[in-house]
Amino acid sequence: MSASSLVPPRPRWLDVVGVLGLVATGVTVWLGLWVTPPDVVQGNLARLLYIHPPLATVALYWAGGVAAGGSLLYLWPRTRSFFWDRLAASAVVVGAVFSALTLATGSLWGRPVWGVWWTWDARLTSTALLLLLEIGYLALRRVPADPAVRARRCAVAALLVAIDVPIVHFSVQWWQTLHQGGTVLDPGFDLHVHGIMLWTLGLGFVAFSLVFVWLLGVRYQVEVLQDAVGGQELEVSLAERWSEDTELVGVGGSGAEAHERGGAP
Amino acid sequence: MWHDAVLVAGKDIRIEARSRVALWQIVPFAFLVLVLLAFAIGPDQATLRHAAPGIFWVALLFSTVLAIQRSVAVESGEGTRDGLRLSGIDPAGIFLGKAAAVGLQLLALQVVLWAGVTFLFDVHVHVVWLAVVASLLATVGLACAGVLYGALSAGLRVRDTLLPLLVLPVLAPVLLAGSKVWEAALSGSTSSGTQWLKILVPFAVIYLVVGIVLYGPLQEAA
Numbered sequence: 001m002s003a004s005s006l007v008p009p010r011p012r013w014l015d016v017v018g019v020l021g022l023v024a025t026g027v028t029v030w031l032g033l034w035v036t037p038p039d040v041v042q043g044n045l046a047r048l049l050y051i052h053p054p055l056a057t058v059a060l061y062w063a064g065g066v067a068a069g070g071s072l073l074y075l076w077p078r079t080r081s082f083f084w085d086r087l088a089a090s091a092v093v094v095g096a097v098f099s100a101l102t103l104a105t106g107s108l109w110g111r112p113v114w115g116v117w118w119t120w121d122a123r124l125t126s127t128a129l130l131l132l133l134e135i136g137y138l139a140l141r142r143v144p145a146d147p148a149v150r151a152r153r154c155a156v157a158a159l160l161v162a163i164d165v166p167i168v169h170f171s172v173q174w175w176q177t178l179h180q181g182g183t184v185l186d187p188g189f190d191l192h193v194h195g196i197m198l199w200t201l202g203l204g205f206v207a208f209s210l211v212f213v214w215l216l217g218v219r220y221q222v223e224v225l226q227d228a229v230g231g232q233e234l235e236v237s238l239a240e241r242w243s244e245d246t247e248l249v250g251v252g253g254s255g256a257e258a259h260e261r262g263g264a265p
Numbered sequence: 266m267w268h269d270a271v272l273v274a275g276k277d278i279r280i281e282a283r284s285r286v287a288l289w290q291i292v293p294f295a296f297l298v299l300v301l302l303a304f305a306i307g308p309d310q311a312t313l314r315h316a317a318p319g320i321f322w323v324a325l326l327f328s329t330v331l332a333i334q335r336s337v338a339v340e341s342g343e344g345t346r347d348g349l350r351l352s353g354i355d356p357a358g359i360f361l362g363k364a365a366a367v368g369l370q371l372l373a374l375q376v377v378l379w380a381g382v383t384f385l386f387d388v389h390v391h392v393v394w395l396a397v398v399a400s401l402l403a404t405v406g407l408a409c410a411g412v413l414y415g416a417l418s419a420g421l422r423v424r425d426t427l428l429p430l431l432v433l434p435v436l437a438p439v440l441l442a443g444s445k446v447w448e449a450a451l452s453g454s455t456s457s458g459t460q461w462l463k464i465l466v467p468f469a470v471i472y473l474v475v476g477i478v479l480y481g482p483l484q485e486a487a
Contacts, residue, residue, distance in 0.1 A: 075482055132434040139430055143421050153417055156479050160413070160435065163471060 014217040021210030028207045031200040046197075048109045054204040056102040058212045060130075060168055063095025066216065068162035071155035082227075085151035088158050089141055090219035094212060096134040103127060114178060122175040126168040133161040147227065266361065269354045273362025278369065280339055287370045291331045292377055298324035299381050310387065317386040318447030321378055322440045325407075328374055329367075329436065330429050333411040336367050337419050337428075346419070346484075356481035360412060364476065368408035375400050391453035399446040399458075402465035403439050409472035410435050416483045438468055 032050040039046030070088030073079040106124065107117050118124065137157050141150065172179055281287050302320045306312055340346050349359060379396075382388060390396045414432040418424045442464035449458030 129434050129437060136431040136434060139427060140417070143423055143427065145421070152482055152485065156483050157417055157431070159479065160417075160475070163475070 010221060011217075014214060017210055017217070018214040021207060021214050024203060024207035024210055028200060028204045031196065031203065036197050036200050042113060045109060045112055048105055050197075050200050050204045051208070052102065052105045052109060053201070054208040055098055055105060056127075057205060058208045059095055059098035059102050059127075060165055062209060062212050063091045063098060064130075064162055064165040066091035067095060067158045068165070071158040071162075074151060074155045075159075082147065082151060085155065086220055086223040086227075087216070089154060090216050090223055092134050092137050092141075092158060092161070093219050094215045096131060096138065097215075098208075098212070099127060099131040099134060103131065119178055121178045122171040123168060123179040126164060126171050130161070130164045130168055133164055137161055266355045266358045269358025270361035270365060273354065273359050274365040274369075275362075277336065277339060277363060277366035281366070281370065286335055287332065287374075291328050291335070291370070292374060294331060295324045295328040295374055295378055296381055298327050299378070299385060303385060313386045314388050317382050317388045318444040318451065319440075320386070321382050321447060322443040324378055325371070325375060325403075325443075326433065326436055326440050329371060329407045329411055330432060332367050332370050332374075333415040333432065334425060334428060336363055336412060337415040337424065340419065350484060356484050357477040359484070360409075360416075360476045360480035363415075364405075364408040364412045364473075367412055368404045371404045371407060372400070375404070388451055390447075390450050392450045392455050392458065395446060395455060395458045395462075396450040399443055399450070399462060399465060402462065402469050403443050405469035406439050406465060406472055407436060409469065409476045413472060413476045413479065413483070416480060438464055442468075 028050060032047050036047070036050075038044050067088045070084040070091060074081070074084040074088065103124070106127075110119070111117050137154065140157050141154050143150070145153070299320060302316075302323065303313060306316050306320075340349065379390075383390075411432060414428060414435065418428045418431060421427060442461040445461040446458045446465070449455065449461070
C-alpha cells in the first residue's frame with residue numbers, strides 16, 4: 001500500500017489559493033519595492049512595514065485563532081474529530097514560522113530606527129514568548145503517544161499557548177512601550193496611511209492571509225500523511241515481530257523434538 | 266471538590282513529610298542557584314544587591330520545576346494514576362489538592378530563600394507586606410500553572426526534559442513581575458510595586474480557573 005493511497009487528493013481550491021497567494025505576494029513586493037515612494041521620515045525603511053504588520057496579524061490572530069478554535073472543538077465531545085486536532089497542530093506550525101518572521105522583520109527594522117536589534121519592550125517580549133510556547137507545543141507533539149492521547153494533550157497545550165495571544169495584542173495598551181500602538185485593530189480605527197501605501201499594506205494583509213491558508217492546507221496534508229506513516233510503521237514492525245516469533249517457536253519446537261528423540265531409550 | 270482537594274493535598278504533604286525530598290533536594294538546590302548566580306555576577310556588593318530580586322525569583326522558578334517534577338513523580342508509580350482516577354475523586358479536586366501541596370512547599374522554600382538573600386546579599390525589604398503579597402500571589406500562579414503542565418507531561422518518557430521547556434516560558438511573567446515588586450519592596454517605592462502586582466493577580470486567577478476546567482480532560486489523556 002503506497003502512502004499516496006492513504007491520503008485524500010489535495011482539494012482543487014487549495015491549489016487556487018496557493019497560486020493567488022503567490023501572485024498577491026509578488027504584486028505586494030513589486031508595489032512595496034518599486035511603485036510606492038519612500039517615507040518622509042523613515043525613507044526606504046518604511047517598505048519593511050508593508051510586510052511586518054501582515055506577518056504579525058497572521059501569526060497572532062489567524063494562526064492563534066485556528067489553533068485555539070481547533071483545540072476547543074477537539075476537546076468538546078460533540079465535535080471531537082482528528083480533523084480539528086490536525087488543523088490546530090498545522091496552525092501552530094505555520095504560526096511559529098510567522099512568529100519567527102515577525103520577530104525577524106521587526107528586528108531588521110528596529111536596528112536602524114530604534115538603534116537596537118532587540119529591546120525588552122512588552123510587545124517584543126510577549127511575541128518572543130509566543131514563539132517559545134509554540135516551540136514547546138511542537139516538542140510535545142513530537143513525543144510518540146497514542147493518537148487520541150496525543151491529541152488531547154496537544155489540545156490543552158494549545159489552549160495554554162493561546163493565553164499569550166491577548167497579552168501580545170493588549171501589550172501596547174497595558175504598558176508604555178517603545179513599540180507603537182495597534183495598527184489595524186486600532187481602538188479608534190483611524191489609519192494614518194495614504195494612497196498607494198495604504199493599498200500596498202492592504203494587499204500585504206490579503207497576500208499573507210492567502211499564503212497562511214495555503215500553508216495550513218499543505219501542512220494539514222502532511223499531518224495526515226505522518227499519522228498514516230506512523231500507523232503503517234507500527235503495523236510493519238508488529239508483523240516483523242510476529243514473523244520472528246513464529247520462526248523462534250518453529251526452531252524451539254524442532255529442538256525439543258530432537259531432544260526427546262535423543263533422550264528416548 | 267474542596268473536600269477532595271484537602272484529601273489529595275494531605276496525601277502529597279504526608280508523602281513529602283516522610284520522604285523529605287523537598288527538604289534535602291529542592292531547598293539545597295535553590296540555595297545552590299543563589300550561590301551560583303552570585304558567582305556569575307561577581308563579588309561586588311552593590312551589583313549583587315541590585316541583582317538580588319532577580320536572583321531570588323530565578324532560584325524560585327528553577328526550584329518550582331523540581332517541585333513539579335516531584336509532584337508528578339509521586340503519581341508515576343505502577344497504576345497510581347489509574348487508582349487516583351478510579352477513586353472517584355473530582356479531577357478539579359485533584360488539581361487543587363496537588364497545587365496546594367506544591368504551593369505550601371514553595372512558600373516554605375521562599376522563607377528559606379528570603380533568609381538566604383538577606384544573608385548573602387545584604388538586602389533588607391523595606392515594604393514587607395508588598396513582598397509577602399507578591400510571594401503569595403506568585404505561589405498560587407506558579408503552583409497552578411506548574412501542576413497543569415506537570416499533568417500535561419505526566420506519563421511521557423521524555424517528561425524530565427520536556428517539562429522545563431514547556432513550563433518555564435509560561436512562568437516567565439511571574440519572574441518579571443516578582444522581580445519588579447521585590448525591587449520596589451527593597452527600595453521602598455510602594456506605588457511602582459503595586460503596578461506589578463496587577464500582573465500577578467490575573468496570572469494566578471487564569472491558571473487557577475484554567476486548571477480546574479482542563480485538569481479533567483488532561484487526566485484522561487495521561
